[in-house]
Amino acid sequence: MFSFDQLRGFVAVAEELHFGRAAERLSMTQPPLSRQIQKLERTVGVQLLERDRRRVSLTAAGEAFLIEARRLLTLAESAPDHARRISAGSSGTLRIGFTAASSYGPLGGLLNRLEEVLPEINIELFEMVTREQVAALLNEEVDLGLARPPFDTELFGSRVQHRERMLVAVPEGHPLARHAGPVAAEELVDVPLIMHSPTRARYFYDLVVRLVPISHQNVVHTVSQVLTMVWLVAAGRGVAFVPRSATGLGIDGVVYLEIADLPEDPVELHLLWLRESRNPAVRRALEAWPPEGAALP
Amino acid sequence: MFSFDQLRGFVAVAEELHFGRAAERLSMTQPPLSRQIQKLERTVGVQLLERDRRRVSLTAAGEAFLIEARRLLTLAESAPDHARRISAGSSGTLRIGFTAASSYGPLGGLLNRLEEVLPEINIELFEMVTREQVAALLNEEVDLGLARPPFDTELFGSRVQHRERMLVAVPEGHPLARHAGPVAAEELVDVPLIMHSPTRARYFYDLVVRLVPISHQNVVHTVSQVLTMVWLVAAGRGVAFVPRSATGLGIDGVVYLEIADLPEDPVELHLLWLRESRNPAVRRALEAWPPEGAALP
DNA sequence: AGAACATGATGCCAGAAAGGTATCATCTTA
DNA sequence: TAAGATGATACCTTTCTGGCATCATGTTCT
Structure with missing residues (x-):
């Protein structure tokens, strides 16, 4: 040769x-x-x-x-x-897992920022719930996740990427919808509830149980996706606790009400990555996209 | 590195x-x-x-x-x-110069044969008169020519590739066209003639002068291309001596007549190449395309 | 015509580079 | 804990590559 x-x-x-x-x-x-x-x-x-x-x-x-x-x-x-x-992470492929619906806002920010800072990078998106994201990160099927706690902090790096308010979604015409101002938690004790799955949407389940005194007899549906919840509310099946970002889903026939005496912005969305990720683009992406509220370079 | x-x-x-x-x-x-x-x-x-x-x-x-x-x-x-x-000549580019009109028949044969035997070869065609072909061959701007004698046999290899009859083209309705059978050479002495250029179409000029007793006072036009000649005949400007292949040009208003006492097929078309051509495809093409009448392998 | 010049090839030598053997360091497995 | 596996290192020998001097031959100028 x-x-x-x-x-x-x-x-x-x-x-x-x-x-x-x-x-x-x-x-x-x-x-x-x-x-x-x-x-x-x-x-x-x-x-x-x-x-x-x-x-x-x-x-x-x-x-x-x-x-x-x-x-x-x-x-x-x-x-x-x-x-x-590739090695410097300014080229290559970044695979991002995200939870449907509630990640749309922060995800858009990430994509715009990456496009700007790492234009050569190739991005693949995968919609999956938190549990799937954790598994996919471990298998190195995705590089980054946008998901809800808790995570194994030994294996995963994470940081709060977005905080938002918790609201209650009620059907249009529902007695509560006539309220002026926030709904008191006590008013929710006796209405039909569309509740999060304690296994497949554990974060929301725990959060709601911790924040609102609900009675489990009133639960008429158990679902895992916010979108499904809002559809069910629109169909008049009951009321549901949803993050503020659900208001952006654009579903008619639903009214979103504030809840009195809740902590400010209790719903957290975390950015999640495998600590020992072998994809150099992960580090670059983390640098490029600081947590919400942090100053951009 | x-x-x-x-x-x-x-x-x-x-x-x-x-x-x-x-x-x-x-x-x-x-x-x-x-x-x-x-x-x-x-x-x-x-x-x-x-x-x-x-x-x-x-x-x-x-x-x-x-x-x-x-x-x-x-x-x-x-x-x-x-x-x-490339070096073996079974790939690469072959540039072929050809005279308009009268080469169409033999050229088609060459192209079909090359397509069959050397499918990887890339062919470029250039229409040019004999003199241009000779110059282009010398400059190695083309590799093969289809042209009329004479050539410098030191520099160029050549072989007769096609022979054909010489006819006289007369306008429809011309007195000679009413003839039955061949026209005698003497009948052509006194008609307006469209003649070949002695410089730019020297081969035809010499051939006609040698074969037919024409009188130069009757020459009304001097042109170099067969196609031009036939157009002028169709326009009634005179009569012209053309190779038989001109009948295939499909121009209306022209009748082609045999001439008595001419040698059989006096018009020769030669395949022409530079002896020291550096394009190996030339040799392959010459092998692939034997002279007319020779047995194909 | 002949001398000077130009240009690529060849012979020879020194330094660099590549491969092989022996061996080491460390991790896994029984 | 001992044996085996596996990649790295040390050292040596062989091969390769580049440089210098020179040759062979064709061109150009006087």
Whole structure:
């Protein structure tokens, strides 16, 4: 097999059509260059240059080989660069898992920011619930997650990316909807409830149970996705506790009411990543996208 | 710069994920392979493989570089082959000059035959008169010509590729057109003549002068292209001597008449090439396309 | 025509580079 | 804890590559 030096030598001679000048361009002397070309021709098995003792010209095979040689050299030069960019995390692919609906806002911010800071990066999006995200992060099927606590802080790095208020969604025309001002928690004790699944939406379940004194006899549905909840409310099946971002879903027939005496913005969305992720783009993404409220560089 | 051996080494290790097995596959021992990879990583400037003393895995940069390395190797392997095929003349480009109109028939035969025998060849066609063809062949702007004698037989190889009859073209309704059977040469002495240029269509000029006793006072136009001649005849400007292939031009208002006592098929079309052509495809084309009448292989 | 010049090839040598063997360090497995 | 596995290192030998001097031959100028 020929070497890159031989290719460079051939390209130089093919461009100069003169061994001496080509050698000078390559910062070497003419004799080894002559031998380089001879050797190259021997390995290629074809005469590439016509030397008639006075002038040098390319054969037809040489013309063709020149194109391939140039391609090889440019490819060889760009390859390390490409690898370095990947390694620095400014290129490559970033796979992001996100929870439906409630992540849309923060996710948009992330995508815009990445587009701006790491334009060469290739982004893939996967909608999955928190539990699936955790599994996918462990399998390295995704690189980042937008999910709800809790997580194993040994394995995962995380940070609060978004906080929002908890509201109660009631059907239009429901007696509570006529209220002026926030609903008191006690008013919710006796209405039909659409509740989060304690297994598949554990974060919301725990949160609601902690914050509001609900009675489990009133639970008429148990679901895991916010979107499903709001649809059920719109259908008049009951009321539901949802994060403020649900108001952006654009579903008619639902009214969102404040709840009195709740902590400010108790619903947290976390950015989540595997601490030992082997994708260098993760680090770059974390730098590029500081937590909400932090100053951008 | 890295070497092809280093690339091969890296690809082998990346595929085996095991230095020992990769070395075996490359018919070498493990230590130099380890060094090859280290050196490669140094020149690329990035860690490509993760060795944690027990298992080997690719880094993100390694994944990317593996793709480039494979591409480089396959390109490097195919390049000599490509050059050799060009050199053998079974690939590459063949540029053919041809005279308008009268070459159409033989040219079609050549193109069909080349398509069949040298499917990888790329053909470019250039319409030019004989004189231009000769110049273009000398400048190596075309590789083959379809033209009329005479040529410098020192510089050019040639062979008769097509012979045809000489006819006289007369306007429809012309007195001669009422003839039954061939026109005698004497009948043409006193009609207006559209004649070939003695410089730009010297072959036809010489041929006609040799074969037919014409009187130069009757020459009303001097042109170089057969097509122009036939148009002028159709316009009633006079009569003209044309090769039989002109009947295929499909111009209305012209009648083609045989001429009595002419030699059989005096108009010759030659295939022409530069003896020292550097395009190997020329030789292949000459082999592929024997003179008319010769047996095809 | 002949001398000076230009140009690519060849012979020879020194330094660099690559591969092989032996061995080490460390991690896994029984 | 001992044996085995695996990649890295040390050291040596062989091969390769580049440089210098020189040759062979074709061009140009006087």
